[in-house]
Amino acid sequence: MSRQLSSLLAIAAVCVTLAPAPAIAEATPAPAQGAKSTAAKKTAKAKKPVNCSQVKCLALTFDDGPGKYAGKLLDTLKKYDAKATFFLEGQYVKARPQFVKRMVAEGHELGNHSYSHPDFTKSDGAKIRDEIKKTQDAVKKAAGVEPKLLRPPYGLTDLQVSDIATEFGMPIILWTAGSKDWSSKNVKAIQKQTLAVAEQNGIILMHDWVKQTVDGMPALIKTLKNKGYHLVTVSEVIKDQKLEPGDAFPLPEGWEQ
Numbered sequence: 001m002s003r004q005l006s007s008l009l010a011i012a013a014v015c016v017t018l019a020p021a022p023a024i025a026e027a028t029p030a031p032a033q034g035a036k037s038t039a040a041k042k043t044a045k046a047k048k049p050v051n052c053s054q055v056k057c058l059a060l061t062f063d064d065g066p067g068k069y070a071g072k073l074l075d076t077l078k079k080y081d082a083k084a085t086f087f088l089e090g091q092y093v094k095a096r097p098q099f100v101k102r103m104v105a106e107g108h109e110l111g112n113h114s115y116s117h118p119d120f121t122k123s124d125g126a127k128i129r130d131e132i133k134k135t136q137d138a139v140k141k142a143a144g145v146e147p148k149l150l151r152p153p154y155g156l157t158d159l160q161v162s163d164i165a166t167e168f169g170m171p172i173i174l175w176t177a178g179s180k181d182w183s184s185k186n187v188k189a190i191q192k193q194t195l196a197v198a199e200q201n202g203i204i205l206m207h208d209w210v211k212q213t214v215d216g217m218p219a220l221i222k223t224l225k226n227k228g229y230h231l232v233t234v235s236e237v238i239k240d241q242k243l244e245p246g247d248a249f250p251l252p253e254g255w256e257q
């Protein structure tokens with residue numbers, strides 16, 4: 001239904017480009033059709049269908065949390081009906097389980113970002129497994145679900161990390177661009193940088209422990225929406241990638257396709 005509607009809209013858009021006059025006629029339906037189209041719109045709104053191969057989707061991702069500003073961030077995301085993905089650190093899941101519960105209840109996606117943030121490429125296999133497992137357990141205890149995505153600390157990965165991610169059934173999710181929030185710690189700079197690197201199906205790295213990121217989020221979301229972006233989870237933007245457990249996306253520099 002939603003795909004059909006999107007296809008029709010896509011066709012309508014082509015019509016507007018190719019033949020303006022008939023398109024305008026079509027855009028002014030008779031009253032009966034108008035009622036039908038309103039009903040269709042209501043259905044579409046209730047289901048919130050987003051097809052990221054056709055519209056501009058963007059995934060905001062927040063690492064190292066839940067940070068102490070996570071509650072305020074969740075309030076903002078809820079207000080603007082935006083979804084995000086949180087790559088959680090087990091030690092903070094344990095410290096702030098209420099936020100993890102809210103994230104799940106409010107439709108956000110969770111990822112595993114280790115328990116205590118060691119560099120996985122400098123850790124042995126037992127340590128990596130322990131870090132991932134302890135975080136899976138902490139999230140399950142807090143919110144009743146287990147993350148299905150892995151983002152190793154610092155985005156650093158190698159073949160060993162990939163093998164272990166495969167054992168846990170998780171693809172490795174990195175980012176297409178960073179907001180540089182942790183280094184600038186400046187509301188305007190974070191907004192400027194994020195808007196500069198935003199692209200269709202982009203995955204943006206942010207942090208919910210950076211106060212300025214959370215403070216600037218309402219204005220940033222408004223601007224992104226005005227530019228036509230739909231803020232969705234990572235799983236939405238990677239749908240077409242058909243990633244297998246252990247696959248990394250986007251591929252780290254120097255990795256073969």
Ligand SMILES: [Zn+2]
Nearest residue numbers: 063064153154
């Ligand atoms: Zn991190």
